[in-house]
Amino acid sequence: MTTDVTLSGLRDMPMSEVETSRKDFTSDQEVRWCPGCGDYIILNAVQGFLPALGLKRENIVFVSGIGCSSRFPYYLDTFGMHSIHGRAPAIATGLATARPDLNVWVVTGDGDALSIGGNHLIHAMRRNVNLTILLFNNRIYGLTKGQYSPTSEPGKITKSTPAGSVDYPFNPISLALGAEASFVARTLDSDRAHLTEVLQAAVTHRGTSLIEIYQNCPIFNDGAFDVLKDKDQAEGRLVRLRHGEKVQVGDREWVHDAHNDNPSQAFEISRLDDATMAHVPIGIFRQVERPTYDDQVREQVAQARAQSGEGELAALLSGRDSWSVA
Amino acid sequence: MWPICHNLRRRLESTEAIMRPQEMGSVAKQVQQLDQVVIRFAGDSGDGMQLTGDRFTQETASFGNDLSTLPNFPAEIRAPAGTLPGVSSFQLHFADHDILTPGDTPHVLVAMNPAALRANVADLEAGATIIVDTHDFTGRNLTRAGYAENPLEDGSLDRFHVHAFDLTGLTVASVKQFGLSRKDAARAKNMFSLGMLSWLYGRPVDSTRSFLEQRFANAPDIRDANLAAFNAGWNFGETTEGFAVSYQIKPAPMRSGRYRNITGNLALSYGLVAASVRSGLPLFLGAYPITPASDILHELSKHKRFGVVTFQAEDEIAGIGAALGASYGGSLGVTTTSGPGISLKSETVGLAVSLELPLVVVDVQRGGPSTGLPTKTEQADLLQAMFGRNGEAPVAIVAPQSPGDCFDAALEAARIAVTYRTPVLLLSDGYLANGSEPWLLPDVETLATIEPNFADKPNHETETGDHSFWPYQRDPQTLARAWAIPGTPGLEHRIGGLEKADGHGNISYEPANHDLMVRTRQAKIDRIADTIPALEVDDPHGDAAMLILGWGSTYGPIGSACRRLRQQGMQVAQAHLRHLNPFPSNLGEVLRAYDTVVVPEMNLGQLSLLVRAKYLVDVVSYNQVRGQPFSASELEDVFTTTLKEMHS
Numbered sequence: 001m002t003t004d005v006t007l008s009g010l011r012d013m014p015m016s017e018v019e020t021s022r023k024d025f026t027s028d029q030e031v032r033w034c035p036g037c038g039d040y041i042i043l044n045a046v047q048g049f050l051p052a053l054g055l056k057r058e059n060i061v062f063v064s065g066i067g068c069s070s071r072f073p074y075y076l077d078t079f080g081m082h083s084i085h086g087r088a089p090a091i092a093t094g095l096a097t098a099r100p101d102l103n104v105w106v107v108t109g110d111g112d113a114l115s116i117g118g119n120h121l122i123h124a125m126r127r128n129v130n131l132t133i134l135l136f137n138n139r140i141y142g143l144t145k146g147q148y149s150p151t152s153e154p155g156k157i158t159k160s161t162p163a164g165s166v167d168y169p170f171n172p173i174s175l176a177l178g179a180e181a182s183f184v185a186r187t188l189d190s191d192r193a194h195l196t197e198v199l200q201a202a203v204t205h206r207g208t209s210l211i212e213i214y215q216n217c218p219i220f221n222d223g224a225f226d227v228l229k230d231k232d233q234a235e236g237r238l239v240r241l242r243h244g245e246k247v248q249v250g251d252r253e254w255v256h257d258a259h260n261d262n263p264s265q266a267f268e269i270s271r272l273d274d275a276t277m278a279h280v281p282i283g284i285f286r287q288v289e290r291p292t293y294d295d296q297v298r299e300q301v302a303q304a305r306a307q308s309g310e311g312e313l314a315a316l317l318s319g320r321d322s323w324s325v326a
Numbered sequence: 327m328w329p330i331c332h333n334l335r336r337r338l339e340s341t342e343a344i345m346r347p348q349e350m351g352s353v354a355k356q357v358q359q360l361d362q363v364v365i366r367f368a369g370d371s372g373d374g375m376q377l378t379g380d381r382f383t384q385e386t387a388s389f390g391n392d393l394s395t396l397p398n399f400p401a402e403i404r405a406p407a408g409t410l411p412g413v414s415s416f417q418l419h420f421a422d423h424d425i426l427t428p429g430d431t432p433h434v435l436v437a438m439n440p441a442a443l444r445a446n447v448a449d450l451e452a453g454a455t456i457i458v459d460t461h462d463f464t465g466r467n468l469t470r471a472g473y474a475e476n477p478l479e480d481g482s483l484d485r486f487h488v489h490a491f492d493l494t495g496l497t498v499a500s501v502k503q504f505g506l507s508r509k510d511a512a513r514a515k516n517m518f519s520l521g522m523l524s525w526l527y528g529r530p531v532d533s534t535r536s537f538l539e540q541r542f543a544n545a546p547d548i549r550d551a552n553l554a555a556f557n558a559g560w561n562f563g564e565t566t567e568g569f570a571v572s573y574q575i576k577p578a579p580m581r582s583g584r585y586r587n588i589t590g591n592l593a594l595s596y597g598l599v600a601a602s603v604r605s606g607l608p609l610f611l612g613a614y615p616i617t618p619a620s621d622i623l624h625e626l627s628k629h630k631r632f633g634v635v636t637f638q639a640e641d642e643i644a645g646i647g648a649a650l651g652a653s654y655g656g657s658l659g660v661t662t663t664s665g666p667g668i669s670l671k672s673e674t675v676g677l678a679v680s681l682e683l684p685l686v687v688v689d690v691q692r693g694g695p696s697t698g699l700p701t702k703t704e705q706a707d708l709l710q711a712m713f714g715r716n717g718e719a720p721v722a723i724v725a726p727q728s729p730g731d732c733f734d735a736a737l738e739a740a741r742i743a744v745t746y747r748t749p750v751l752l753l754s755d756g757y758l759a760n761g762s763e764p765w766l767l768p769d770v771e772t773l774a775t776i777e778p779n780f781a782d783k784p785n786h787e788t789e790t791g792d793h794s795f796w797p798y799q800r801d802p803q804t805l806a807r808a809w810a811i812p813g814t815p816g817l818e819h820r821i822g823g824l825e826k827a828d829g830h831g832n833i834s835y836e837p838a839n840h841d842l843m844v845r846t847r848q849a850k851i852d853r854i855a856d857t858i859p860a861l862e863v864d865d866p867h868g869d870a871a872m873l874i875l876g877w878g879s880t881y882g883p884i885g886s887a888c889r890r891l892r893q894q895g896m897q898v899a900q901a902h903l904r905h906l907n908p909f910p911s912n913l914g915e916v917l918r919a920y921d922t923v924v925v926p927e928m929n930l931g932q933l934s935l936l937v938r939a940k941y942l943v944d945v946v947s948y949n950q951v952r953g954q955p956f957s958a959s960e961l962e963d964v965f966t967t968t969l970k971e972m973h974s
Contacts, residue, residue, distance in 0.1 A: 027820070029832060058815045063651070066823075074820050074833065079812040081654060082822025083647075084677050090644035094651030094659070095812075097635060098610050102655065102812050120647070123640035297635055304630035311632035313603050313770045317596055321533060322586040322767065323388050 008204040009130055012100040013055050020051040027077040033068060038189035038215035039136065043075055045195045046134075050076075053103075053203065060103045063092040065112040068143050069136035069215075072107040086117025089124040092131050097294040103203070106133040110151040111141050114170050118150075125181035127293035128207040132199075135172060135212045136189075140221035153275045158220075173270040173285055176210045177263045183209035184266065185284040189216060190229045194282065201284055207292045227277050239272060241283030249279050258287045355564075356571045362421030363527065363575060364429030367519070368446045369438030370407050371400055371414040374516035379416025381520055381537060385529035387587035387764050390577030391420040394882065396428035396955070397760045401617065401700040408462065408470045413445040422576040426728075426882040426889075428761065430957035436519060438493070440471035447477075452485040457522075459515065461494035489568050493518055500558035501551040510548070514555035521559025528574050531560065581766060588765040590729035590758035591618070594688065595625035597736025599632050601686075602658050604737070605744055605776035609634045610652035612645040613662045617700040618756045619690040622662045642670035646687065650674060653683045656780065656811035658740060662688040665707050666697065668714065668751075675749050676715040679847065680823045682798075682807045684743035686736070687721075691755040693953045702953025703756035705878045706929035711751040712907060712936065718844045720851040722746070723906035725753040727881035730765035732758060735904065737774060742854055744776050747806045753906070755928075757879045757955045781810040781817060786829070795819055798831040805850035852908050861910040865899035866892065872969055873920035875945070877903040877933055880926055880956055887961035896969055906933070909940070917943040922972050924948055926961055 025047045033039045050060065060078040064070035066085035073080030079102075083091050088106045096104040106124075113121045113135050124131060140158070141147040147160040148167065155164040176184045183205040187198045195213065202209035214225045227233050239249055243258040249272060257265065266286040272279040365382070369375045376397055386393050396417040405412030419429035434455045437443040439462040450456070463476055477483055478490055497515040498508060517538070524531050534556060542549030563569055588596075602609035609632065613623045627636040635652070639645035646661040653659030661671065668689050678685045691707045693699025711723050722742045726735035732754055739752040784793035785808050795817040799808050810817035819831065827834035828842055863873065864885075876884045881902050888900045901916060903909065917923050917937060923945040925934045931947035938945060948964050950956065 029820075056813075056815065058818055059813050061812045074822070076820075077818055079818050080820040080822075081681070082820065082824065084673055084823055087643060087647045087674065090639065090647030091651035091654070093644070094610060094612055094637065094648030094653075094657075095655045096651075097637060097648070098608065098652040098657045099655040099812065119640055120644055123644065297637075301630045301633055301635065305633075308631055311599070311603075311629060313600055313632075314767075316599065316629070316632075317586075317767050317770065318584060319586050321384055321388060322584050323390065324584050325390065325580045325582050 009132070009206045009209070010053070010055065010103065010204055011206065013059050013103050014101060015054050016056045020057060022047045022051060024057060025050045025077055027075050029074045031075050032071065034219050036216075036218035037068070038138065038217070039069060039072070041189045041192065042134070042136065042195070042213060042215065043072065045192050046199070047076065049196050049199050050078075055103050059101055060105070061095060062105045062107055063088045063095065064107040065109075065117060066143070067109040067112045067141075068217075069107055069109040069134075070112060086112055086115070087120060088112070089117065089120040089131070089133065093124055093127070093129045093293075096129050096131055097297055100130075100294065100298060104131050106131055108133065108135055110135065110137045110139060110149045110172070114150040114172060114175070122175070122179040125176055125179040125208045125210060128182050128290050129293045130206055130208070130295070132203050132209045133211065135210060136215040137172060137212050138215045138217040138221055139224050140217050142217050142220055146220035171270060171273060172210075172212045173273070174267060177267045177270055177286060180263055181210050181286070182207040182288050182290045183284070184286045185210070186212045186214070186282045188214045188225065188228060188282065198284065201287065205287060206295075207290060225277075228280055237277055237280055239269075239279050239281040241269070241281050241285060243284065243287065258284050260286075261288055355569070357528075358571045358573050360573050360575050361423065362419065362425065363434065363573065364417065364419045364432045365434045365436065365523070366415055366417040366432035366446060366449075367436045368413055368415040368442035369516070370441070371402070371412050372404050372407065373414070373438050374513070375414045375416050375438070378516045378520045379418060381534045382523060382529065383418055383587055383762060384533050384537075385524060385531065386418065386420045387585070388533055389530055390580070391575055392423065392425050392578035392580065392764060393418060393420040393587070393762075394425055394428045395419070395762045396757065398954075399701055408439055408441050408467050410441050410445050410471065413442050415442070415446060420575060422578050424578060424580075426886045427955070427958055430959045436523065438515065438519070440468050440473055440477070443477065444471045444473060447483070450486060453487070455487045455489065456483065457489045457491070457519075459493035459519070460490045461492050491566070491568060496558070496562060497555050501554050504547050504551045504554070506547060506551055511551065514552050517552045517556040518559035518562070521556040521561075522563040525560045525563030526569060526572050528572060531556070580764070584767045585764045586767060587762050588730050588733075589621075589760060589762040590726065590732040590754055591621040591690070591760070592625060593730050593765065594726070594732035594736045594752075594754060595622050597733040598626065598658075598660055598686070598740065599629055599634065600733070600770070600773055601737050601740030601776060602632060602634065603770075604773050605658060605740065605778055607656065607658040607744065607776075607778055609660065610649060610657040611636045611660045611662065612639050612648035612652070613637070614639050614642045614645045614667065616642075616664045616667050618692055618759045619662045619664050619667075619688065621759065622688065622690075642667040643674060646671040646674040646685070650678055650681075650683060650685055653678075653685050654681070654811070656778070658686070658744065659684065660686040660688065662690070664690050664692045664700075665694045665710070668707060668710055672715050675721060676717065676719045677823050678749040679715070679719040679721060680826075681821050682747040682847070683809070684747055685749040686739050686743050686752060687749055688736075688752045688754065690759045691753060693951070699953045701756065703879065703955060704928050704951055704953065705753070705755055705880070706932065706951065707753060708877075708906060708929065708932040709935070711753055718848060720848050721907065722748055722750040722851055722854055723753060724750060724904060725878040725906055726758055727878060727902055727904070729758050729761050729763050733765070733768070738904070741774055741776050744778055745806060745857070746804055746850055746854055747809055748851065753878060755879050778809070780814070781808040782814055784816065794830075796830045797821055798826055798829055800846070800850075803853075805846060805853055854905075855908040855911045858905050858908075858910055860912040861901050861903065861916055863899050863901045863916055864888070865897075867897055870897040870899040871921040871972060872897075872965070873899040873901060873916070873923045874965065875901050875903070875917070875923055875925050875933070875937070876927070877906055880928065883956035883958045883961055884926060886958035887965055890958065890962045891965055891969070896966070898965060898969070903933070906936075913937070914941040914943075917941050917945070922946060922968060924965065924968055926956060926964070928956070
């Protein structure tokens with residue numbers, strides 16, 4: 001697989017001169033998720049996908065927050081930072097703005113990204129910083145042992161909601177589209193081919209790419225997405241989105257346009273998904289070109305230097321109103 | 327011996343006594359020599375008093391007087407016109423000698439309306455001069471300011487020298503030719519007043535003229551009206567019989583060199599740019615707007631030519647998060663805020679402590695708790711800076727002592743941050759931020775250089791002879807960890823907020839390792855003391871029994887009060903801390919060398935608490951939290967009383 005980097009999210013990032021393999025991206029740390037956790041499959045897919053990207057390993061950085069998903073960076077032999085709860089998008093924004101040569105990923109979960117870090121997530125997407133955000137959505141707090149999350153369905157009985165949750169959940173795709181994210185997609189932990197296809201499109205997109213990954217928590221919310229994985233039911237429920245291809249839901253039929261500047265149609269599609277999971281769209285909802293925050297910041301710096309030259313400290317300090325004392 | 331300002335008042339009185347207006351006739355006006363003056367400009371927050379003060383300051387600076395300023399404004403942008411909450415003022419102290427404070431009480435109050443008079447007249451001593459715009463001293467405006475009677479007529483100002491003019495009317499007449507609306511015409515009254523005061527004190531006016539030409543280059547009518555009002559004010563001063571004399575304050579003898587006038591926020595911004603230049607690390611500022619720190623964000627956003635990136639974040643947490651992310655990538659990460667913002671940033675400061683990455687956290691302190699007094703000064707965030715995080719999370723703390731000193735303090739904060747891979751809290755305050763003084767420009771070539779010493783190769787050899795990178799391997803001298811930035815081939819590694827094993831840095835829950843890491847992080851901060859100068863004590867005769875210990879912006883009033891005591895023949899020693907954590911190594915020794923140590927602070931005794939705890943020295947705490955800096959005379963009284971009690 002080769003990647004066209006001229007207009008892509010990978011521009012300015014050095015390509016590796018040697019072939020790399022999954023082994024090069026596997027750290028020496030023992031993976032410590034629960035047996036059967038969907039995170040294993042995602043890690044496996046990412047480790048398998050990164051060599052194909054062809055970037056220098058040292059120029060890849062994974063930044064995470066807090067939660068089960070946020071242990072992700074420890075298991076990849078790239079640069080990585082396991083930060084604090086909810087703040088990974090903010091930290092990654094600083095890093096990506098300061099370093100155009102780095103391929104910056106954010107790994108987060110539904111509690112991390114949508115609850116404590118909701119503000120940073122929407123602002124990263126609004127700014128369109130060149131980041132790839134993997135949002136593992138298992139609709140539960142796992143690491144704190146089973147409280148409902150901002151994506152848990154209403155009425156959910158958990159340790160903190162013995163009488164059923166009365167919270168109304170976020171639809172992460174609708175939220176991202178509301179923030180006018182330039183790349184919004186959904187995939188499943190169990191569908192490695194689809195996951196890899198979406199990852200490829202996301203990482204080469206210039207700007208913020210948000211990928212919601214339905215991920216099973218076998219301990220506290222087992223089977224949350226089983227109806228989408230069950231061979232007999234899945235194809236009836238999954239609505240596969242591919243730009244330019246026909247989509248059919250019930251008696252409605254249309255050609256999917258992910259490149260539409262107006263996010264309204266994508267938003268409407270995102271609303272197909274409800275608690276019954278009768279129709280769950282997966283694939284790329286939206287993929288549009290929009291100037292990125294970090295590119296524009298660097299452009300302003302470059303322009304200032306081109307117009308007036310490098311700053312000179314002595315001239316700056318003395319300013320226009322200085323005087324001499326003999 | 328009386329303090330100098332009292333001498334001045336006597337001289338003013340004698341001048342006024344001799345030169346009564348009716349005796350002047352057409353004789354050319356006399357020029358009276360003064361050694362120092364404190365002027366306060368006061369008006370509505372929309373009257374342009376800060377601008378007037380700034381311009382007068384600039385004229386005074388270029389004339390060569392020593393000076394110190396104190397702006398004082400409400401948090402509201404435009405409180406209702408003519409009311410007490412809407413009054414904004416700017417105080418300037420200038421002299422023919424070295425001065426340290428903006429002055430305790432104004433010798434001259436310029437009041438642009440009844441509210442400005444009422445809000446400030448209580449700060450004047452008998453014999454002070456009041457220059458007042460009479461235009462708004464009418465029924466409703468008087469009531470709005472809380473006056474039942476017109477104070478210009480009821481004799482309540484008899485103990486002052488009042489110069490009452492219809493400045494608004496004079497201004498409107500002077501700009502008539504430009505056809506402005508009455509409202510726009512009246513707005514030039516601040517420039518009329520500035521022109522008048524510039525004449526009164528013999529200020530050079532070219533810089534104000536060129537300033538007005540540049541500022542209003544795109545609005546020729548407004549530009550010309552302001553210039554005309556400024557010139558008219560000058561001419562009015564010269565011709566009116568209302569002023570019998572003008573004053574001359576000779577330039578102050580200063581160390582030779584090139585100077586500029588500078589505020590604390592500006593100096594701090596420049597210090598950060600200098601730190602970037604001297605370290606070779608690009609400056610990245612992540613900040614959320616907050617008074618009184620926003621001016622640093624504004625200033626740094628202008629310096630893209632230096633490669634400075636400013637990120638206006640969605641909140642305080644994102645501001646520091648982005649700065650830390652940039653630091654991780656090899657920038658000089660900085661975040662700027664005030665007290666409430668520090669509260670929000672605490673968790674990320676803790677992360678930076680754990681990651682051991684450089685980070686400069688600027689806290690321009692204001693009155694607290696909570697929203698508190700946004701535009702007023704205080705130094706009550708010291709303990710928050712010291713302890714405001716979960717776990718054992720020591721950080722270095724540095725504080726500037728004057729507006730110009732904010733430059734050096736910022737450079738020092740960056741040096742410590744980069745050298746020791748640690749967050750550094752830089753504690754400025756509202757008084758330093760907005761106050762100004764003449765600043766001797768440093769020779770940029772002699773500024774400290776900062777060495778990032780990035781790791782670029784493996785630093786560990788395993789038993790099998792393999793080479794690997796250990797991010798928590800430390801420099802034996804400084805205990806700073808090895809810092810490899812992303813993009814460094816072969817040094818890929820992961821760091822995080824979980825406890826890390828000594829050396830290789832992988833997650834570790836080992837009890838002994840945690841104990842070691844906690845102690846090591848503390849030891850690293852303690853070792854900063856090896857590279858900071860010993861605390862110097864100013865004790866001219868070396869035989870004082872009382873030491874005054876301060877930190878931050880109290881340097882000016884403490885120094886000024888100490889001078890007054892010495893002028894009266896009393897012995898007093900002064901020491902001022904630049905480093906609050908760690909303290910200079912000799913601090914305990916210094917404290918124990920005096921019978922009494924007085925610690926004045928604009929809080930309820932935070933430094934006192936720290937030095938008592940650390941050195942078991944029973945210091946005398948003196949505190950006020952009025953949102954205003956100490957006055958020198960207040961401290962003079964406190965120090966004098968303490969000395970007397972010591973001898974009794």
